[in-house]
Amino acid sequence: ATHHHEWEISYQFKSPDCVRKLAVTINGQSPGPTIRATQGDTIVVRVNNSLLTENVAIHWHGIRQIGTPWADGTEGVTQCPILPGDAFTYTFAVDRPGTYMYHAHYGMQRSAGLYGMIIVAAAPGGPDAEPFAYDGEHAVLLNDWWHDSVYEQAAGLASVPMRWVGEPHSLLLNGRGRFNCSAVAAEGTCNATLPECDAPVFDVVPGKTYRFRIGSLTSLCALNFEIEGHPMTVVEADGHYVKPFVVNNLNIYSGETYSVLIKANQDPSRNYWLASNVVSRKPGTPTGTAILSYAAGGRSPPPTTPPTGPAWNDTMYRFQQSVATVAHPAHVEPPPPRAGRTLLLLNTQNKIDGRVRWALNNVSFKLPHTPYLVALKRGLLGAFDQRPPPETYEHQSYNIYDPPPNPNATSSDGLYRLAFGSVVDVVLQNANMLAANNSETHPWHLHGHDFWVLGYGIGRFDPAVHPASYNLKDPILKNTVAVHPYGWTALRFKADNPGVWAFHCHIEAHFFMGMGIVFEEGLERVAELPGEIMGCGKTKGGRH
């Protein structure tokens, strides 16, 4: 089946956490409408940009875009942005069942409210049929939210000295949160009685089993999600079935999705909290909440205090969940036994011309003005730096526990060109930031592929030692993975999807500050590019 959607992108006054703010909306909504389809369907979304003075581009997060690399929606990589007044049609297949998301991929626009969920049902009776059963289903999309505009945030990040975005004002569940209005200075901008910021309610019937699809598109925060009194069995991660394991609460990083099963087996005379809490950074934001409602409890808030989650700085707790996430025994897709090429990427916070930036092997990423896909197809060699970025760093001598000894870095828009069909390993090594005694969690997201997660460690990655302990038996396939503080994460993928693909930290501020790279593979196999991805108005695609 083909599903057609007509979207109008516009600014609207919204009060997701009871505080009025301009948000980028889809057909007046933030989050936007959930896209629902069945595996094998085609999605057609015509995006009309009514932002008046602002460009837009939309990325379909977790959808591999096989055969449609120009529909990945990554401004500067796969397309020119959609200009105000223009329309752009994204057409792509959803070839795998699972829980996915979409969001703006232009500047820091995702943080302005342009995001939503994609839910793809398994083809009935097919090889990807779900290896678990449930009676009902709910979806929870997690986010963090600031009252400052993304322009204030971006300008702050690019300033000397940098003005960091700081901790979010609110945590949102399905686009709703609740700010304490007494803390808002301006009269009339906070209204706690608006239905728009009422806690979302999820109904359950006693005795039944529910699937919760949970996604996070936070701009900054790693989150811990909990359903008070209801242990969760993890069954899906990023569209892949997981060997089931039970948690009382779930750590989820920006760009990840999970499905969990819960049994509605608690005292049905009351309600229970859904709670999201900041982890990995010292929390400065109240718990985000929603209500699990057994009918007898009506819509009323639970009688308890919302759960506050595990200790925010318990890295090993989160590490253990990462390691526990492996492929379901009946759905193991073994990785190729070895890679033809290995990239060792040191993640550091640096300074360039006084600006705080992030770098990989001391190169900070900047997006080119001409999208790579177009530049490469047309042989426009001057459109970006032709020198490939470095494949490794001084891994034997670099002390990841110290701030960078030489914080200076260079910036580049060069990319890694991969042999089509080759197997590539990437090891992401985390390190200390500019300030002493701190290393953050970075969720890395790869476009156009799922990768096998071969291993995690805390400390210095040693290429002579650690590959021997890789999980080649049942690694999970994912599109987003955490690199823990002072840790490393090893992943493997096949460069078998012709196109140009971004790979970056999914923290909005960090990609903006240069924390990403780009891969090209099989460019000669990319079909003729649709003119729509280039230029604007009547000159789009070089038409005259």
Ligand SMILES: O=C1O[C@H]([C@@H](O)CO)C(O)=C1O
């Ligand atoms: O890039 C970042 O900058 C701040 C901090 O290092 C400086 O304020 C922070 O927490 C980041 O992740």
